[in-house]
Amino acid sequence: MKKVVNPGIPVGAKDYFVKIDVFEGPLDLLLWLIQNNNMDIYDIEISKITSQYLAFINTHEFDIDSPAEFLAMASLLIRIKSSLMLPKETEEHQLALDEKRALTEKLLEWKKIKASREILLSKFRERKNLFRRDEPAAIELEKKSALSVFELADIFGRIIKKGFHKFEEITGPEIYIEDVIKELLERIRSGEELKFSQLAFQNPTKLYVAVLVLAVLELTNKKLVTIKQARPFTDIYIKPVLSAVSGKNITEQPSGGESFYGNG
């Protein structure tokens, strides 16, 4: 989340502008709201805080870095708020009180971590100019990566120039499912019954057999052929579905190119 100026929450009579550096997460926002309202952290006024919290995330939905976490907190607040409205004797009311206490604990813990963060940051600044021989190799902690895409491209370019210019394109036989389907349809049209093993023998490579399987499944799916196998591991017979094959639409069937792999 970026810098936020006046989060759009009316703060009592004084509607002043507040500048906050960063809300690291839902706890940060919640803590800020509590402090801003001079509320006792041990006795959070849930309904007031909930409405301000919701008002904030509604007005800043596009600035929020991790919406899921902010929304999870919102739903927790709403749950506590609604359960607290039930009569005191109810189990829900008691559970909500427990959840409210747990939230206070979390906020207190978070407050300490924030205090410690400030101490570490200032100690870090003080130490910036002291080195030792075994200085940790510096990797920027602020950015995700010290290298930009362009620098990376530059480095890659230099490596190639340095003599690794023997890059070769790896090519292999290209077999398209559309071609195989077309071939199968042409042969089937004559009413001939095809044997899977025969077809596979034409081009006994893994790729062809794999595409062949896909092609046959595709044709079955489109109800253009039926497949039959007497027992496991025996040959598979592919037969045309006559009513469909005699129709005109067969030749138009192969369509959609690569999508066949996904839909077949």
Added chain:
Amino acid sequence: METAELKKTIEALLFISGKAISKDRIATVTDSRPVAVEDAINELKLEWNSGRHGVFIEEIGGGWQISTRPECADYIIKLYPWKGVLRLSPSAAEVLSIILYKQPVTKAQINEIRGVDSQASVATLLKNSLIKYSGRKKAPGNPRLIRISENFYHIFGIRDISDIPSWKDLAEDSRSAEEPEIDETAAEETAQEDE
């Protein structure tokens, strides 16, 4: 070992190590009593830390190390530009704080305390050896446990745990029931395990 010789030896050890060595470790290596080591180091400090030298001996993470003087920083960075690159983001400092006070912790515990995912910060801190994995938690999935590492004490100039407020003292109005202490052995441990 005689004091003059011990001083010379410690000087050499601190120089070659390049990072902090604990008192006990020096005592073991030099076959001396820890008290003698402490005395020798105090004398070395008197000679070195007067301001006439570019380096000085300082106490870090429960051990001693040779550091350069701050006024020399500009020239060091001119010689080795990468030494000045380390920066610390607020979220990285937060994750470090959690690990410092709650160690050993799992990534899930860190996320729970912060209320947001901390994967990226943990990864950079690991890369910079400010934290380290040590062991696994006996829990479903055996998640890895994270601890502060030796580099941390140097980067933040922390002599020992008394340099950092206790968990109890961190924020004024803490009525929190549980008060986990900083792992007291951590500083000592890390200084020892590094050669």
